[in-house]
Amino acid sequence: MSSKADIFTQHRPRLWGVAYRMLGAKADAEDVLQDAYLRWHSTDSAQVESPEAWLMTATTRLSIDRLRHRKIEREAYFGPWLPEPLSAADTQTPEVAAELDSDVSIAFMAMLEALSPEERAAFILHDIIDDDYADIADALGKSEAACRQMVHRARERVTSRRRRFVVDDATRTRMLQKFICAMATGDRQQIKAVFDENSVHVSDGGGKATAAHRPLHGAERISMLWYAVTRRLSGDFRYSIVRVNGEPGLALFIRGRLFAVTAVETDGEKIHGYYSITNPEKLQGFLAG
Template sequence: MTIQAIPIMTEETLAPFATLRPRLFSIAYRMLGTRADAEDVVQDAWLRWAGTDHGAVQSAEAWLVTVTTRLALDRLRERKAERESYVGWWLPEPLVELDERTPESAAELASDVSVAMLWVLERLAPEERAAFLMRQVFDQDYADVATALGKSEAACRQLVSRAQARVQQEKPRFAVSKDAHRELLSRFMQAAASADRAAMKTFLADDVRLISDGGGKVPSFGKILVGAARIAGVYWSVEHAYPGKITYRMARVNGEPGLVRYVDGVVESAQAFIIEGGKIVAVYAIRNPDKLRGIAPLS
């Protein structure tokens, strides 16, 4: 087995990378949807940066962003077969803060990393995803996008245009303040904890959707559930399946107010929500235990 040498860190190599690391993680996480894969990509980018001739690099930022994007794109292509064979719906590994008073790192909250956005990005082809993120989220010039993807600027414009149309089609029509989001979820959580189906329905849009990711590790729904009565019934059934054992906690899930549900003190799911017009219109329930390992158990 070949052991890769660890480059010697100097101020010249460390300072630019340390400054840009939050942004590089943001790019990799948005591309891949899992913390471990994103951190691996950033580490690979660091090894390449430490081993390059910095005198020949005109812009450390452009170099690192390009390399990180290419590495993430390569890994996304490698994982394509895994995603296609994934059992049920695939949702990202959530970035969860149980104490909302503690600011999350800029790496994870630099811009929109909501579960809803990553759900839409997952529907894009890998190169569309990369082009859209570089241009629309990180405001890179088309010349930089073209360099990173090895395509012409015209081709990249087409990729971004197609991705933008898909994102616009599926994104919420109206923004809601974090305070309003948090207040509605707090009231919904109280209704869910008391198994009050009628109260829950008052917070749910008639055509609300629930998307659940169990990854074949735990039971989940094989199709998207639709309807206030049906989804209120799901929450009601969980309370009655584990009487006295369910606990909800408000949390920040990928930068937005969300819920973590525990069964007997063990994390059962992280839940993200879309709210429009004072109603919950979508619920994303991440139940795959492999994706919940970073969330602390109930203390």
């Protein structure tokens, strides 16, 4: 018989995937898993019919509790809030990479912020983790009918705001290179040409780093911002293409130091969404390993 530690280790990637999608912060996800493990370690295994279901329920409920607390903090957050980005090092094991293969993009995670903690849990468990409604009802302590309604409401709210483009990594990388080249020219029209006319630019500095205080809409306004950036920095910056939440994204270095990590939504021709994290607390260790 496997030990409790072995059982927890076996399911850990899946549990971490749920906790991160719920909370958008690596440290919070790790804290939830630590609490779940301690509860698992102290429970009577003979009374547990399905260890996986028990662990999923514990992780989900702990995530909901922590998210309720974080929601209060985020209401007072300075400027837009974006999730902590995942680097290639965070997804380097095949098990974790497989669990995060379903949508975990920065844009998608940001949209989940519009949901209540329980709606978010129900939506993640059903539409991403592919649990059935009976298991979700057990995890949330709700009826199956109530869970169906929560998933329906959450799906409507997410899909009404979502722009889904099926773009492979090579195409996304070419789009990022096009943006880098436009920035290198310092020409506002070339920068503007990279963005869709209805594009959105969201930056999260948390009051700790330079960032737009609210989302910018439209290629005109976004290009004016980046044109001003190129003039102010006078070439003292560089971009690298890196993995951000499983997709090609950008790391911006200013005077040799990591300043921002960015993910984009693109159809391969234009950038429709530009999501930049500059809050240094969220960038700690991004390039480690």
